[in-house]
Amino acid sequence: MQQESPRRSNRERSDTTRAAILDAARGLFVAKGYAETSTPDIVSAAGLTRGALYHHFEDKKALFHAVAERESRDVAASIEQATADGLTARDALKVGGRAYFEAMREPGRIRLLLLDGPAVLGKHAMMAIDAANAQRTLEEGIAEAMAPTVVPADKLSAMASLLSAAFDRAALDIADGASTDLYAETIGTLIDRMVST
Amino acid sequence: MQQESPRRSNRERSDTTRAAILDAARGLFVAKGYAETSTPDIVSAAGLTRGALYHHFEDKKALFHAVAERESRDVAASIEQATADGLTARDALKVGGRAYFEAMREPGRIRLLLLDGPAVLGKHAMMAIDAANAQRTLEEGIAEAMAPTVVPADKLSAMASLLSAAFDRAALDIADGASTDLYAETIGTLIDRMVST
DNA sequence: GCAATATCATACAATCTGTATGTATCTTTA
DNA sequence: TAAAGATACATACAGATTGTATGATATTGC
Numbered sequence: 001m002q003q004e005s006p007r008r009s010n011r012e013r014s015d016t017t018r019a020a021i022l023d024a025a026r027g028l029f030v031a032k033g034y035a036e037t038s039t040p041d042i043v044s045a046a047g048l049t050r051g052a053l054y055h056h057f058e059d060k061k062a063l064f065h066a067v068a069e070r071e072s073r074d075v076a077a078s079i080e081q082a083t084a085d086g087l088t089a090r091d092a093l094k095v096g097g098r099a100y101f102e103a104m105r106e107p108g109r110i111r112l113l114l115l116d117g118p119a120v121l122g123k124h125a126m127m128a129i130d131a132a133n134a135q136r137t138l139e140e141g142i143a144e145a146m147a148p149t150v151v152p153a154d155k156l157s158a159m160a161s162l163l164s165a166a167f168d169r170a171a172l173d174i175a176d177g178a179s180t181d182l183y184a185e186t187i188g189t190l191i192d193r194m195v196s197t
Numbered sequence: 198m199q200q201e202s203p204r205r206s207n208r209e210r211s212d213t214t215r216a217a218i219l220d221a222a223r224g225l226f227v228a229k230g231y232a233e234t235s236t237p238d239i240v241s242a243a244g245l246t247r248g249a250l251y252h253h254f255e256d257k258k259a260l261f262h263a264v265a266e267r268e269s270r271d272v273a274a275s276i277e278q279a280t281a282d283g284l285t286a287r288d289a290l291k292v293g294g295r296a297y298f299e300a301m302r303e304p305g306r307i308r309l310l311l312l313d314g315p316a317v318l319g320k321h322a323m324m325a326i327d328a329a330n331a332q333r334t335l336e337e338g339i340a341e342a343m344a345p346t347v348v349p350a351d352k353l354s355a356m357a358s359l360l361s362a363a364f365d366r367a368a369l370d371i372a373d374g375a376s377t378d379l380y381a382e383t384i385g386t387l388i389d390r391m392v393s394t
Numbered sequence: 395g396c397a398a399t400a401t402c403a404t405a406c407a408a409t410c411t412g413t414a415t416g417t418a419t420c421t422t423t424a
Numbered sequence: 425t426a427a428a429g430a431t432a433c434a435t436a437c438a439g440a441t442t443g444t445a446t447g448a449t450a451t452t453g454c
Contacts, residue, residue: 009453010400017402034316035232038441050405050442059443119316120232123369154376156382161370162363169362170355172320178355186355192388207420207431214432235410248434251412 011046018056019047026067030108031043034064034116062119068117071109072129078103089144090195096141097167101180104171114168137161145195159194166190202380214336215253217243223264228307231261233314258317265314266326268306275296275300286341287392294364298377301368311365332357342392356391363387 024046028037028147039060043050047122082099084093104110117126127135143151143163172185221243225234233378236257254260279296294389302308314323325330335357340348348356367380 007451010218013401013450039443040441049403052401054443055400060441095298100397114315116316116322118311119230119313123312123373153381154379157360158367158379159374161366161388162383165362166359169358173355173358176320179351182351182355183359186352187361190359190387190391193393194387196390202395204420210420210432236412237410246434249432252432256412257410 001148014056017046017048017052020048021053021056021063022067022070023061026071026108026112029064029067029116030111033111034120064116064120065125068112069129070127071112074106075100075103075109075113076134081137089141089147090191093138093141093145093163093191096137097170097187097191098184100167101171101174101184105174110172110175114172135164138164142195145191146197149197163191163194177193202307211223211253212260214245214249215245217245218250218253218260219267222260223305226261226313227308230316231310245390245394261313262315262322262326262379265309265318265323268309269326269328271303272297272306272310274332286338286344287388290335290338290360290388291381294336294367294384294388295377295381297364298368298371298381302371307369307372311369313370332361335361339392342388343394346394360391 012174013101021042023116025037025042028045031037031179039050039053043053044062057066079096082102083096087095092195104113117129121129126168135157139156142159142163143156166187170178170187174183218239222234222239225238225242236247236250239260241245243249250260254263276293276296279299280293284292295322301310312322318326328334332354336353338351338361339356363384367375367384371377373381
């Protein structure tokens with residue numbers, strides 16, 4: 001019979017309990033929503049107590065922030081991986097969009113990142129979480145796709161924001177049963193026409 | 198000195214207290230958000246007690262639903278008024294969009310309809326509230342603008358959804374300080390190119 | 395090895411939500 | 425029109441939740 005773990009470093013202890021809390025919280029936030037999920041539920045699912053939770057996280061909102069942040073990083077990683085190779089800017093936008101749809105099909109991400117996130121953390125915090133760079137990536141993609149035409153920065157920003165909103169809505173509709181292919185094609189046409197001079 | 202109101206019908210009593218609760222709730226939901234607003238706060242602001250609130254509304258969520266519904270009706274009325282005259286379908290889309298931006302500048306509407314609404318009531322309930330017809334109106338406008346080209350229903354639905362998402366995002370960005378003219382122009386171009394055959 | 399600190403559990407105070415109950419006012423009807 | 429019932433609203437209560445304060449145990453630095 002093995003000893004339970006005669007000596008674990010603080011770092012190691014913190015990492016495992018933080019991960020346990022994050023995992024349990026994510027599961028419940030996804031299943032019941034942020035508001036309907038209680039901290040007793042979370043720590044109970046994690047096999048801990050509320051003391052651990054409030055030691056590692058400022059409050060319930062900070063815990064949600066950490067969950068959303070990790071989720072957003074995972075989404076960003078999926079997209080980055082899909083668009084790694086040498087594509088034209090226009091194709092990179094389309095391929096990245098499809099990768100985004102695919103990533104957002106992971107159950108719960110819609111709720112975490114598109115529904116509860118903006119309400120709980122505010123639009124500004126969600127934008128900061130949003131890979132912190134999705135907007136910039138889109139702007140660069142659009143600018144490159146429209147080259148050599150030069151678009152003013154504010155106009156470019158507006159186009160990127162609108163395109164990003166379209167991607168988000170597409171993910172929502174797809175989660176509601178709409179066809180991924182239909183939306184990929186519709187957005188593809190939208191991109192083509194938007195960047196055409 | 199006037200008598201306070203020696204006799205008021207039940208209908209009249211209900212209407213005034215319902216309105217008082219709705220007004221107070223709207224103000225607090227807008228100022229602090231749904232989650233941070235307590236029912237004691239609401240009825241205190243309305244000069245009533247929680248008994249009245251729970252008599253007229255099933256629960257706090259139902260009260261929010263009523264507030265959001267009224268707000269959405271007001272927005273829809275503004276748009277309808279702006280697009281009443283005989284415009285081409287394409288222009289009606291643009292004018293309607295601008296009217297939407299203008300209507301959404303009314304403080305609080307962003308938070309009620311675009312941030313808290315989807316999280317508190319769910320995407321489905323918000324779509325049902327959404328004038329119940331905004332999506333349909335957009336679909337008709339797009340179809341008419343693209344005539345005589347005939348677009349399959351599901352594709353039309355996708356286009357309308359994406360356009361609606363763009364309008365929502367534009368309203369959000371404008372509330373954050375972006376230029377209304379810039380977004381009106383950018384979306385106008387988007388519409389032109391989207392409906393061009 | 396011992397003080398200092400980090401990790402986590404337990405206990406507590408302040409709210410908040412929804413319901414149950416009570417009272418006054420209005421409406422129906424015999 | 426007077427009693428009976430329904431409606432409008434206030435008050436009281438039970439259960440649950442959040443954040444904090446305090447306590448115990450394990451780890452780390454000196």
